[in-house]
Amino acid sequence: MEKIVVIKYKDIKLKSPILIGGLPGIGNVGKIAADYIVEKLNMTKMYDIFSQYLPPQVFINDDSVVHLVRNSIYYKKMRGKHDLVILAGDFQGTTQEAQYELSYQVLQIAKEIGVSMIYTLGGYSIGKIVDKPRVLGAVTDKNLVADLEKNGVVFPKGEPGGGIVGSAGLILGLGMELFNMNGACLMGETSGYFADPKSAMEVLNVLQRQLGIKIDMSDIETRSKQIEQITGKMAEEFQNKQNKEDLGYFG
Template identity: 55%
Template sequence: MEKIKTIIHEEPVLKGPILIEGLPGVGNVGKLAAEHLLDQLKAKKFADIYSAYFPPQVIVDEDGVTKLVNNELYYSQADGKHPDLIILIGDYQGLTPEGQYDLSDHVLQLCQKYGVDTIFTLGGYGVGKMVEQPRVLGAATTKELVDDMKTKGVIFSKGEPGSGIVGASGLLLGLGKVYGIKAVCLMGETSGYFVDPKGAEAVLRILAAILNVEIDFSELVSKAEQIDLITSKLKEIESPVEPRKEDLGYIG
């Protein structure tokens, strides 16, 4: 098998599309945001990307039918408000540094084929604690993009992220700059402990405003409430209730 194999199911006619990347990562923030976006836009799948850089496994659905793990490309054509979009989602990222580079380069070559000149990568910024109101931090390939994103509510904070951006969300910026493609990374704060719909909502609200896309966030809000309920129960288990002072006389 080729290291990377792309099967094109349809050749969409697009004009200067914007690529949105939302692959699995910290808190699955980018994955949740991108999948919610494509569901809202009723985007159509036009390509599957298979690779020896993905884990050697298949996914089995509820009916017992298997699917080889992959990445998928969807498109949504301009509607008079938002521009043409290509959305990249998937089951996994590459398992090795070589795989990460090759897959990102492969996606960028596809981007050139369809005339992409701007990329938004979506991800999570792990802070190691629960966050009530996640910030959205950013990184971009030019100072002009940084200044523009600041007006949209994206935070560019010195030293955050201190260790850089790992994986496709970072490589599509780095390699994209080599290809002459403008790129921005939007990172929603997340504990990193759970799948985080709250971080995904924060990222998607800013992206939706940038792209002029109307989004119903009720599903993400509902998922966030479920996560909050789980975490509150875990806190109760970890923090046993101390006895009241008036009860102390009955102890021992």
């Protein structure tokens, strides 16, 4: 078996496409954002990527049909100068080799379809819930910084301290060194304790400004508020419980 099996569904000419990558990861920020764009822009599937670098697993759909885990690439013809291409999927590669091979495969496709710029989306774990998650950036060329800053991305020195682990970083690094492609990584701050639509929303807000596109944000806003209520309630209960215990202790 080939280690990676790419199935191409559409042989279509795209206009200087921009690739956006969002796979599962910290707070699932990248995945939530990428899946949301695919859904809201009603994008068309272009490629499926099956691989032994992904878990040996099928999911079961609502109609009881098995879904072999995969990464997929979707496209959307846009009015502006750049068509849009999204990398989404069920898992990141599960080993070091898997990470490199799958990222390299995506870059080969990107090159083949003429991708002009890459944005990878991810989460940046800060270990606590914040009201207004920042979106941190990293780039392949320092000339990209100014434009992103204008659109709300921050570039604090020394953050993230350990760099970027996984596909969000690797696609940029390999793209820069081996494919001569430019790109930026957008990382939404997240507690890292649960799937975080609020952080994904902030990433999407930045991305819309950066790309000059418009996505209907109502659904993800609703989901963010639901999560806020749950986490807010949890915090409250925790506080109440502590108060009661304190009373009990002293009573």
